[in-house]
Amino acid sequence: MIKIQHLRFLVAVVDYGSAINAAERLHISQPSISAGLKALEDELGGALFDRSGPANRPLRLTPKGQGFYRRAIDILGQCELAQAEFLGDSSHEKKLVLGVLDTLPQDFIINLLEAFQLNDSNTRLDLWEGSNDRIESWFSQKRLNIVLSNVGSLTPNTQLLWREPLVAVVAPDHPYAGTTNFMSIRDLSKYPFIHRSSCELDSLGRARLKAEGVKLNLQMRTESESLAFELVRRSHNITLAPKSLVPSDLSIINVSGLEIERSIGLKWQENTPLQVISALSAAIKQNNSICQTG
Structure with a gap:
């Protein structure tokens, strides 16, 4: 059996x-x-x-x-x-599972859940965090009701919440910090590069690097976001990350010629109650200063 x-x-x-x-x-x-x-x-x-x-x-x-x-x-x-x-739980409380991209800021996720409970006290949200690929797999298996992750503009049952650029991240005493808000895509090869395993540098970004003849001076690959930022903090290393993920004590430099951004939004299964989506969207906009579709 x-x-x-x-x-x-x-x-x-x-x-x-x-x-x-x-x-x-x-x-x-x-x-x-x-x-x-x-x-x-x-x-x-x-x-x-x-x-x-x-x-x-x-x-x-x-x-x-x-x-x-x-x-x-x-x-x-x-x-x-x-x-x-x-x-007897089903008559009192709906339970839904929310998949969250693991490169969204932790404070934002915590504040989101607290705000959602105030907006919809009758729905329990269980949280599953994972990489983009893992979340997509769970969603396709219908193990997730709702996803807060990268979304495509033509995907059904989606709501775009904000777009944010992929930026260069350097220490406050880095030669590029404090002197300019921009660096060239070719400047990325001048300093040791820390590669985040979840880096959002997609095929378009890699194609732009190749077209410019830029070969990153790769020093380390790491799955740990905190380790990547700590290595940047203690040296002249450089990494790429979404703007919202960058710690406040590190400097953000826009990379001209790269212009890569990620689109973050909600995606949900067909049978998900729309009032839940509305409450979740309101909680996100209430607690996210970067929630703009620029």
Whole structure:
């Protein structure tokens, strides 16, 4: 008999990329996760993961495993709904899941949630933070009701909230700080560059660098936003980041010739109550000084 706990293990491993990461998130030992997956595969009579590649390769679902994974998500969702109905929660409070891009400022997210509760006390918002790719994956699987992330102008059920440029970030004592608000795209190669793994430098930006013959002097790659900014703070290193993410003690320099910006907005599933979208939008505009579509 298939156990609900084993379905949770499967979904966690897929969502977080490995049994080790899943174990950390679920506060369960990694051998327990692996044993649960093995028991699930034995019960199903087939492999959920393709293990034919190198041992250090990230786990990938087999075609049948992908189908079962989607079913597992549905089953777990129905279990949560049944539990809420049994406890009587569904008649008092709606529960929706909001996916938030992990490169939005933390203070902004906290203030947003507090303001939303004041605007709509009958709706509970659960928060899932992640990279743009992970949020898009969760949304396509209908695990998220609403997304606050990068949005396209032609995407249905979206509301653009603001646009913001990608800027160069330097220390206050950097040669470019305090002397000008602009630097050339070619100046980016003059100083050691810190690459944020979530950098919003898209294909257009990379094409512009290549067209100008600019090769970044890459010194470090990091997944930690705080580490990237600390390295900039303590040296003449430089990085690129959305304007709203830059700490107040660092200097912002616009890069002429780059002109890359991100468009942040809301995107929601078809059946999401519009009054919730309205309350969330109002909370965002109330608490975000950069919420302008310039």
